[in-house]
Each structure stands twice: as structure tokens, then as C-alpha cells.
Amino acid sequence: MLIGIIFATIIFVIYAFLCLKASDRAIDNLNKTQLLMTEEKIEEIELKMQEMERQIQESGNEMTPSQIKKLSKSYKALNKKNEESTKIKENFESGKVSVFDVVSLAGYSAIDMLHWDVNTPVLKRLITKCQQLKKLDVAVMYSYYMVAQLIALSMIGCILGFSLLSVGIANEIGVRTVIVFLVPIALCVIVGYLPLDRVNTQVEQRRESIEADFPQVISKLALLTSAGLEVSQAWRLTMQSGNGTLYDEMQIVNRDLANNVSPSEAYHRMHVKCNNKYVTKLASAITQNMSKGNSEIVKYLKELNDESWMERKHSSRRMAEKVQSKLLVPTLLMFAGILILVIVPVMSGFNMF
16 A cells, blocks of 8 residues: 555656646647647638638539538538637637646656657657648647657556555455556556557558559549640649549649749658658659650659559559458358367267267
8 A cells, every 4th residue: 555655656746846847848839739730720621611612613503402502511510610720729829728738748848858859769750650641840749749648648647546556455455456556547548649549540541542542643644644734734633533632632732832832842742741652753753854844754654653553463462461361360260160060069979879
């Protein structure tokens, strides 16, 4: 009992010390993280609303009343989300932070004491993943926030765990003491790890979507440029021909170019967010061949098309082998079950005889 109280007290003192030691920079980073994430959310909502407005203007006469009603309903829902996000943004701009976010201050202090920065392997890998989902400045701030939150919640879990351990020992509840000790620690760690797991899941889904869409995208680009269209025209037609992560990224590039962002910067952002070797090759080819005319890019797009489809075949073969290996254990279990069903009655018959 005494050991649990001592450990709980020590960890609580450390946690309180880290919270009190949190610098103004840590508090500013916490507030800035929430503000940047909210601003990015508002920007995404506004872009979707603009796209809906454009769709209604261009195709309004061709739409059925039910389609217009559905689109209007979606527009109203987005507008409501936009208003809610704007109110949250105003709270963050005034310096208001939720209690749950304040918990992570101890984590920020721990990161400062450990002298972790963007070159630390843990943060560097996390920032690389977050860059595929968010802008660079938001990705860096959000990575720090997730690590700080995980550290802080792990400490809170240990405080609760050791406290309940001492209570369990005092009440002599036996083996259940271990469960009472481990459950709060596990819950807090899981809650802290959920944002990291969500990022990993989203990145993996994006990777699979991009790998699945790229061969078709590059085929369309190669075909359209071979037909004599300029790369910019082929790009616009291709991005409008499908739905998916890669098509969305193409639309972002087109929007950046329309907003006077330099082509090299726009395509660089795309290859960073996609993090795919073929997208990188495509972006490099377009930027490097702008001064060489359309003939060079057509030849390269055809070569990239052949290479991507070959990789698609190899990838499909690898996935099939992976599925077969996963089915091996269930197949063996079914075979064992069939053997039992056959052998047991036979053996029972021998015994009866």
C-alpha cells in the first residue's frame, strides 16, 4: 500500500512540476496549435462550399430538383459547421483553451527538458506523416501536440494506477489489484495514442488510394498530351475525370496555380503530401520539362505509364500472396476441425466394438 502511495505521489509531484514549469512558449504553442487546426478546418469547409456554388452555377439547369435539394442540404450543413468552427476560432484567438488541452502542458515541458526538436527521430517521422494530411506549419505544431498529450496522459494514468493499487492492497482484493492497477494506465495510454493511430490510419489509406489511382491518372495524362493538348489542359481534364485522394491533390495544384503560386512550389507541395515515388517523378518531370516543350514530357509520361502499370501488377501479386498467407491459418484450423469430425466418430466406433 505504502509503495503505491509513494509512487503515485512522486509521479504527481513530477507532473505538477512540469505543468508549473511550462513556459509561455509552451502555452503559446498549445494555443497556436488549436488555432491553426481550426483555421485549416474552416479553409477546407469554405473550399467545399465554393466548389458546391460553382457546381450549382455550372450545372444548375441540368440538375434534377432532388439533386439540387440534396446539394442545398449539404451546403447548409457545411455552413453550420463553418459557423461553429468560427466561434471556436474566436475562443482560441482570445486565449481560451479547454481543460483537456491544458493537460498536455506537462508533455510540452517534458519535450523541452529532453531537448527534442524536429530532427528527433520520433518527431521527424511523425511530422513527415502529418505533412501528408496538413500544411507544414500545422503538421509541426500538431506533431508536438500529439507527443506532449501522450506523455502527459501516460503520467496521469500512472498516478491513477498507483493510487488504485494502494487502495486495492488496503482492501485486500487479491488478483484484482493488478487489474485495478493496469486498467487506468492502459486507458490513458490508449486515449493518448488514438490521435497517433488516426494519423497512421489516414496516411495508410491515402497511400493505398494514391497507388490505386496513379496508373489511371498517368494513362489519361499520357493519352491527352499525345493527342496534342498542353500539360495544363490535360491536367485539368484528368483531375475532373475521377474522385479520390490523387484527384483531390491535382485540384489543389490547379487551385494553387490559379492563385499565382509558382509551378515548382505547387508541384513540390503535391509530392510532399502524396509521398509517392511515382507522384514525385511526375511532379519533377512536369516542372523540369516546362522549358523543353510538349514532346519531351509526352515521351516521359508514356515511360512512366508503362512503369506504373508494371508496378501495379507486381503490387497485385504481392497482395495476393499476402492474402494467401493470411488464409493459411484459418485453412489449417478448418482442416483440423474436419479431421476431428471424421476421426472422433471412427474412434468411438472402435471403442464400442
